[in-house]
Amino acid sequence: MNAIVDKSKDIGEFIPQPDDDMLICRCEEVTKGEIRRAVHDGMWTITEVRRYLRTGMGLCQGQTCARRVKGIVAGELGISPAELEPASARSPMRPIEMKVLGNEEVTDLWQ
Numbered sequence: 692m693n694a695i696v697d698k699s700k701d702i703g704e705f706i707p708q709p710d711d712d713m714l715i716c717r718c719e720e721v722t723k724g725e726i727r728r729a730v731h732d733g734m735w736t737i738t739e740v741r742r743y744l745r746t747g748m749g750l751c752q753g754q755t756c757a758r759r760v761k762g763i764v765a766g767e768l769g770i771s772p773a774e775l776e777p778a779s780a781r782s783p784m785r786p787i788e789m790k791v792l793g794n795e796e797v798t799d800l801w802q
Contacts, residue, residue: 698735702768705731715763716756718749723763730767737761737778747778 711724721744734740737747737760746760747753753760757778765772 698733702731715759716744716746716749718751718756719745719747721746721756726760726763727767730764735764735768737764737775740764741778753778 705728707724708727711722711727713723715721715723715726725744726740726746729740729743732743734743737757740760741747741753747757758772761772761775761777765775
């Protein structure tokens, strides 16, 4: 059985660290300590952490924090980051005006 799926594995108790207040996911304002705590609460995959804390679900879609989150989760589980299944990647999203999508000029309808 895959060690990551086997949640009966004892990873030890959560012990706070001095850098737990370090901001990892800037878009959703998630700290290292929150990610570490989530792992100890049973979120052992990147997808579970993402759904639990919204890491990587902000404006950048994980482009700035995904590797750090993966490293923190792997560190808490005592495994290599390569053993963790990656979360689904999405392109960064930006608001866009409909006129850009329609490639049409906008006229003021109130004149």
